[in-house]
Amino acid sequence: xxxxxxxxxxxxxxxxGGPVVGEALVASDNFSARYDLDRLKGVFSxxxxxxxxxxxxxxILILNAAKGGVASAWMLKEMMSRNMGPKALILNFANPIMxxxxxxxxxxxxxxFDQDVTIAVKTGDIVEVNPAAGTLxxxxxx
Amino acid sequence: MRLNDFEEDMLNGKHGWxxxxxxxxxxxxxxxxxxxxxxxxxxxxxMADTESLGEDGVEFLEKLAQLPLEERAVKVxxxxxxxxxxxxxxxxxxxxDAQADLERRAIVAFRAxxxxxxxxxxxxxxxxxxxxxxxxxxxxxGSSIYANSVQGARTNFQGGPSALASALTGRAPRYxxxxxxxxxxxxxxxxxxxPGDFTEWGALGGVIGRQMESYWDVPVIEFVxxxxxPTSDELxxxxxxxxxxxxxxxxxxxxxxxxxxxxxxxxxxxLEQMDVIGAGDIETFIEAYWPQDDVVDVVVFxxxxxxxxxxxxxADLLDGQKINEKVALIATVSPEVKSAADRMGVTxxxxxxxxxxxxxxxxxxxxxxxxxxxxGWKRLLTNSAKLVNIIGGYGxxxxxxxxxxxxxxxxxxxxxx
Numbered sequence: 243x244x245x246x247x248x249x250x251x252x253x254x255x256x257x258x259g260g261p262v263v264g265e266a267l268v269a270s271d272n273f274s275a276r277y278d279l280d281r282l283k284g285v286f287s288x289x290x291x292x293x294x295x296x297x298x299x300x301x302i303l304i305l306n307a308a309k310g311g312v313a314s315a316w317m318l319k320e321m322m323s324r325n326m327g328p329k330a331l332i333l334n335f336a337n338p339i340m341x342x343x344x345x346x347x348x349x350x351x352x353x354x355f356d357q358d359v360t361i362a363v364k365t366g367d368i369v370e371v372n373p374a375a376g377t378l379x380x381x382x383x384x
Numbered sequence: 385m386r387l388n389d390f391e392e393d394m395l396n397g398k399h400g401w402x403x404x405x406x407x408x409x410x411x412x413x414x415x416x417x418x419x420x421x422x423x424x425x426x427x428x429x430x431m432a433d434t435e436s437l438g439e440d441g442v443e444f445l446e447k448l449a450q451l452p453l454e455e456r457a458v459k460v461x462x463x464x465x466x467x468x469x470x471x472x473x474x475x476x477x478x479x480x481d482a483q484a485d486l487e488r489r490a491i492v493a494f495r496a497x498x499x500x501x502x503x504x505x506x507x508x509x510x511x512x513x514x515x516x517x518x519x520x521x522x523x524x525x526g527s528s529i530y531a532n533s534v535q536g537a538r539t540n541f542q543g544g545p546s547a548l549a550s551a552l553t554g555r556a557p558r559y560x561x562x563x564x565x566x567x568x569x570x571x572x573x574x575x576x577x578x579p580g581d582f583t584e585w586g587a588l589g590g591v592i593g594r595q596m597e598s599y600w601d602v603p604v605i606e607f608v609x610x611x612x613x614p615t616s617d618e619l620x621x622x623x624x625x626x627x628x629x630x631x632x633x634x635x636x637x638x639x640x641x642x643x644x645x646x647x648x649x650x651x652x653x654x655l656e657q658m659d660v661i662g663a664g665d666i667e668t669f670i671e672a673y674w675p676q677d678d679v680v681d682v683v684v685f686x687x688x689x690x691x692x693x694x695x696x697x698x699a700d701l702l703d704g705q706k707i708n709e710k711v712a713l714i715a716t717v718s719p720e721v722k723s724a725a726d727r728m729g730v731t732x733x734x735x736x737x738x739x740x741x742x743x744x745x746x747x748x749x750x751x752x753x754x755x756x757x758x759x760g761w762k763r764l765l766t767n768s769a770k771l772v773n774i775i776g777g778y779g780x781x782x783x784x785x786x787x788x789x790x791x792x793x794x795x796x797x798x799x800x801x
Contacts, residue, residue, distance in 0.1 A: 258416055277777045288777040307598045309631040311525050311774070313436040315543020320438035337599035337631050338413065338560060342546035345412035
């Protein structure tokens with residue numbers, strides 16, 4: 243896939259992890275693995291979350307800011323070890339916990355974009371994540 | 385990142401794989417946040433409950449624990465956050481033997497690394513209080529915000545793997561709240577209400593936390609009405625809730641916290657003036673959790689673990705009364721506080737009334753979903769604003785109320801104001 247022919251590039255800060263391509267799951271809400279997820283079932287379990295009841299497994303998960311406690315630092319890798327993690331985590335603003343969790347889990351992550359990434363990307367978009375360049379490429383929408 | 389020779393050697397594996405792992409984590413996170421170099425940390429607070437670790441995390445610790453002592457031993461004093469199991473009580477809470485076994489394995493591995501199993505989130509009150517200006521690697525949002533704000537020490541939130549990296553290397557990447565620039569206040573809140581109890585202090589933390597846009601937001605709090613100087617426990621509840629709702633690691637409170645003690649705090653140029661917070665905002669925050677019915681299944685005092693002063697208050701309120709058979713009452717404390725509570729007759733008062741005093745754990749770090757399912761608990765009553773924020777995601781329906789209201793409801797078997 244390339245950035246040509248109608249694809250859109252969004253630039254962020256240099257990220258963590260390797261390149262990956264997948265389907266986006268997007269909301270303007272914030273994110274914490276402990277507060278928001280049923281990690282055994284692989285779904286959002288916090289009733290007030292916009293993605294409540296939805297599966298994040300193998301998705302490019304795109305949310306606003308890292309919130310909540312410190313547990314996500316261990317939990318991301320624990321989820322990945324059971325093949326129940328997202329494919330990448332994309333945030334407007336990460337916090338240290340998400341960065342530490344992504345580094346430990348080798349989960350691709352980018353934040354600090356030149357625009358609100360939760361508006362720029364829509365659920366269902368196929369997105370190319372390149373942490374080494376700090377870019378997201380949204381390929382043609384169907 | 386600029387590394388000195390010793391740090392380079394650790395990164396290149398000359399001091400063994402654990403320290404290499406540690407430096408790799410530090411460099412990855414440091415590069416992500418544009419850190420220029422490392423700070424040396426004086427102590428580490430490590431969050432590693434088995435619910436978060438899982439089998440995968442415990443196996444990783446066991447791998448480290450098998451290496452020679454000179455490679456695996458932590459380099460600075462390292463203490464632990466609450467764990468997931470109280471071995472004396474886990475069966476009656478419906479926790480499984482498999483959970484207990486995982487916990488035992490984690491403890492054996494941590495001890496092999498030289499980690500001190502303090503099992504507390506209030507280490508800043510009970511173990512070794514941090515010092516103004518001291519660099520730390522603290523791994524609980526509540527301990528981080530208290531150490532940064534009330535004690536003037538310097539740490540970022542360091543989750544388990546990164547706190548372990550700091551323990552193994554004695555280093556942390558220099559970014560965020562290690563730097564003067566990041567410690568400047570960004571939003572100022574005038575508060576026209578004196579919080580009356582822990583619940584209101586927590587609610588104030590929640591009201592401000594919800595207005596924090598990211599980790600980098602630093603609130604400055606100015607009381608504009610007459611108020612009593614806050615206690616350590618009050619600031620503990622305030623900070624824990626602020627950190628929980630806001631992912632916030634530092635606040636300044638004018639006339640209270642050390643970097644704002646003379647009545648002014650370091651501020652950014654484009655400081656944001658926020659709406660004044662009054663009694664109505666606190667009441668609205670608390671009332672939003674209040675249900676239509678009066679059902680209560682479990683009353684929990686936790687998050688943060690209670691100080692000796694708090695647990696004594698619970699015991700005095702319960703003294704001579706019986707908790708209703710329809711309701712369970714749980715309080716969580718550190719092993720140090722439990723020992724003192726045993727010695728002083730506090731535990732006996734709570735247990736005589738039918739309550740359960742757990743040590744070394746915190747309710748939401750104990751696989752609370754499985755406990756709720758095993759015990760049929762749904763409606764949870766607590767005076768902790770932090771706990772109501774967390775526990776909804778675990779299938780509970782939380783209600784926030786004062787300590788007195790929680791005890792009264794536990795005794796009467798229904799929600800009573």
